[in-house]
Amino acid sequence: MKDSNLRRDGHGSRRLISGRVVIEHSPGLSGPGKSATVQIYSSTQIDPNTRKGKLSEKACLKKGKSSKKDGTKITTYKIKLHVEPGFGNPGAFVIENNHKYKFFLQSATLVIPGNKVIHFDCRSWVYPIKDTNTGRVFFSNTCYLPNQTPAGLVELRKEELVSLRGDGTGERKEWDRIYDYDVYDDLGNPENVRPVLGGSDAYPYPRRGRTGRPASKSETINLDLYVPADERCSPKKLSEFIANAIQATAHFLLPEEKSSSHDSNSFESFEEIRELYTDNRGKAIRGASVMEKVKKVVSAELFKEVTRKSEYDTKFPLPQIIKANQFAWKLDEEFGRQMLAGTNPTRIHCLREFPPRGTLTESYIQTSDIEDDLDGLSFEQAMIQWRIYVLDHHDYLLPFLRKMYSEGVCPCASRTLLFLRNDSTLKPLAIELSYPGSYDNIDGTKTMVVLPDKEGTLQALWQLARAHVAVNDSAYHQLISHWLHTHAVVEPFIIATRRQLSVMHPVHRLLDPHFKDTMHINALARTVLINAGGILEKTLFTGKFSMELSSELYKEWRFDEQALPSDLIRRCMALDESESPIGAHLLFQDYPYGLDGLDVWLAIQTWVGDFCDIFYEDDASVKSDSEIQAWWSEIRNVGHGDKRNETWWCQMTTKADLKQTLTTLIWITSALHASVNFGQYTYTGYPPNRPTRCRKFVPEEGTMEFAEFLKDPDKYFLNMLPDRFQATLGIALMEVLSRHTSDEVYLGQRPTSEWIDNKEVKQRFEKFNECLREIEKRILERNGDPELRNRRGPAKVPYKLLYPDATKVQNVLGITAKGIPNSVSI
Template sequence: MSFNIYVPKDERFSHVKMADALGYALKLIVQVLKPELESLFDSTPNEFDSFQDVLKLYEGGIKLPEGVFKDIRENIPSELIKEIFRTDGENFLRFPTPQVIKEDKSAWRTDEEFARELLAGINPVIIRSLQEFPPTSKLDPKVYGDQTSRMTKEQIEINLDGLTVDEAIRKKKLFILDHHDSLMPYMRRINSTSTKAYASRTVLFLKSDGTLKPLAIELSLPHAEGDQFGAISKVYTPAEQGVENSIWQLAKAYVAVVDSGVHQLISHWLHTHATIEPFIIATHRQLSVLHPIHKLLHPHFRDTMNINALARQILINAGGALELTVFPAKYSMELSSAMYKNWVFPEQALPVDLIKRGMAVEDPTARHGLRLLIEDYPFATWVQDYCSYYYKTDDTVKKDSELQAWWKELREEGHGDKKDEPWWPKMQTREDLIESCTIIIWIASALHAAINFGQYPYGGFPLLRPSISRRFMPEEGTPEYDEVATNPDKAFLKTITSQLQTVLGISLIEVLSRHTSDEVYLGQRDTPNWTTDAEPLEFFHKFGDKLRKIEEQIMSMNNDEKLKNRFGPVKMPYTLLYPSSEGGLTGMGIPNSVSI
């Protein structure tokens, strides 16, 4: 039944893609492996006993009873079983070693790596410049009371290299990862499930070497007497030893939990998969296949409707795999849908998004007229040339009836909740057309690649990117606090994602982080004769040349020792925006479309 979905025939996965184990692997994990593992872990311990137990996932695997494979053998080709389980004996569930621990198995715990991944990890689109202190809230005070941060200047000024907070803000040296306002309205309901999580704020300082240093983490819960009484918050600061260090490590884990969920539900599903689909439908319904804009955009829609349909059926559905493996549990889709109210089409583009978050400022003297506040923030377009070839004047845009019908449908029906927003481009000028097509292509290609294909290289190691927390921060004087003092690793493991949820979660993200062998990357076309017009073909070849030069530049920057955010303590170069890739689990490559 999971594959009994409606997708138009020309939107279905190719036979090659299915044979590359995508569809079969998802079916295996959700329909076969999930219930078998649940049964298994009902009768065996549901916890990792040590960090070494977690590492066994990659070094030897988890021993599974023979019965686990009965249904698999009957339904899945043997070559796919070997591919997914990577063992000839078929008795071990073993995973490839995530890149983040290949060179150093402990560097993930450092503050430097924690901060670096806010810029170069799998969710680099949330961090922003801090403009005021203490951080404030935009939640309605009549409903949620006082949600202003409880951080104090005294708590963070000891780590500002001699600056005051006000001076650091003026010099644009303070940054924040803010998961407070988006989560606080849901925390009471989320924490009524088995989840025990916090809304969080994390403040960081930009050091002279261009790296970030975490200064404080605030964890907040709704007031016990009602939302209108504001938040109950506690602030944690870095500590290098003793129980204070263990508590600090837990505070970072709680931040990772909510950032992991926000990444999956909002940055990934909502802002790429979901928001791009109305553009696909409107394009097919209103633009003929011979229309130049259809030809421009068509490669960037490949496989998206099929993967979205599968996701709705077996991943993000009620009771599906995602609800089991991310902290909002049964409120996952409600939270994701609610965040759509903040979606603004023009703000999805670069550099608009960077400027909005205060990560960059306009500077006519700088390259591309933009100056990054963090020089090393690892996160060429041919659209202008292409559109200008077919649309010589603004009037040709206005008088293109297909184009106008396309734009009307995707605004008024595809994104109907947003149809009256004043920020939509009017589609009356060539600039409107170029801007809109560029944003669509950016969302479908590079933005999705940046937040998808690092899922396993980073998130495949659950200690680094736990997706669920199962108990609150231990309070002094309790047995749980004593356990943090005497056996911090055990306390850590009891707090984050359980063994079952871990195995299911990393099984899923491994599949979703892989390139299939028929992938078509940015700057490529699956048919060489997609147009007979010589100039657009030449523009496209030039675009491909630009991408190859960009890849060379990225490689060169990764080798520059001064750019520390590209490598970090884990010795893992930033490759997520390499345009090209081979098939498989590579942590690089920009497919044309949201194809996985």
């Protein structure tokens, strides 16, 4: 019986290796066909001249069969290669693109004699060789630690990593695959200079990816700025992102729709704010004028994608916070609940001493004024029982207040005390506000304490004080909890992973889905969001000091405290329980972020532990892993180089070090980011609930402002809120950031079942997936438990921000307030 994989017509006993290559290319552009060639490298047989694996003959891509999926053209080509009998098994291939267009290589599959299949999960752009001057190497889905690399792949592995590091010079081109570090020197422009963030004691910051473009950019928005091609969002995703942005800002295009009452910068009534929304959206408009602007800042290819949607609605969707009960946001129970289950549940902490340790100014809160609200306990007794909580936005803001005041806002630093009631709801006790005062004050500030009241003037004053607290919390959430603690701190990990861990390294394979699109999203943020004059400066009370404040608070950041159990223990929201698998026990169970988060943390921790146990035998195997050691050193000394001398970094000498580091990193990129991102529209989409800046202070009795307030408290409150433009711009931003896109891949999922050639890993991954499905069931049960009042609250908003999978929702796209994407991808 003849072996079907042998050819004897002119090839003797040479082996035939067949395969297929799956390529994605843009509509209207031809595929590469025979202008692309493939050669395979032996994993075991070395060419003595190159010291690399033996290289086969070239084979052209043939017999392409095309199909369309969601508007994307996909072509599958066949290849056939003949190799000598002693060639060994393929471990890599090199593809040359002699076509005039780039293409996206999805995957390749080789079938060798004996019908053994070797998979290559490529998912990368291949640019014309006229631009790159070299072919592109891809490695199989089999993972190896550095000292286990097959002989034929050792030099290829080293060469690939060297090429990815570059030489740190020149401006990067689209086709470059170079990963290098830089400081944040591109946020300002000649008209609006901003401090350089990173590289100094005054302004420390995580590093970003280097582009090589000039440090001071012009006012022109550029959405095609450089990030390595493999880090770019797909054209489809980017078009969705831009279309969502146009959708969110559509009503700015309709000045004729504004009534005469809109001549004022302020909203005249709550009903006027309500008019911004509709359950069914508003009438459709064509955004031709906006399209002309978009055309100037994106590529022709991307513009074609964006213009597929030509009509946009004029109204915002109704935020959940006012959907079931439009007045619930005014209730103190809901105010406290959002600190535990809202969009920023990571700031509140249990107070263990009063006044709080490290305060710059003496607290003006008198415990005697609040003891009537402690269910018969003294303040000291309540603290001993771990029932006094604080939302603290005070000391870090004090040095900035006067500078911000000069910019036309009314900034306050706040400290809010709360009491944990027997039903686990938080009862606000007092709000302490410090604001810029006369210069004859020692610290240049004035302070007032506002106490809650259920009716009349005092109740209205309390609402004003709460607004200032929400403003503080909104800015901290956006600049620190969201941008700094997820987006910014992760980027150095991505760069180091690409530079120091081969794609054959198991840890690279583990982390890769958790880095999807992050560098591109961060680059877009530097262009339109966090830059001088960008959206955050226009909407947050911190204004042009926003990123300076972010840098100041990076001084407090510690990687080891980003592990959820460590964070909860540090904030005294949980007790240290080192003997348990999780390591922490919540003080009270009705803390939705903490309870659901610990479930997800444990699932990630178990999966990471299982994964590492497959590849690492003992501590010595971690310590001897040259790539892991170089990776960890570069993260500490370069990527987070401003913190290189901190003693809290682990030494990466044990399996426990590696497991904890990887678990923490995956937690940050997936669950932590989901918890602080996808609930933004739900809560901040309604400005009265979470305003982002205040234009008035809480008035002092005996002043003209107080008389104005007494005359019409609601009008004073509305005039305190951001003006019409700032409010609607803020709502638009919240809508864009809170949307899921069509190509999200969620925790416990991979884009292909062939992401790794290791059956044991796949079995453990399936176990991880099953664990997440069980967590989903528990979350739904908790949300239906009437005893857990913080799960829904007076606003009837169920806590689903840590519900792992959004794909079970009928309409995955849009604002679902659920689902944990693998990566910081929006």
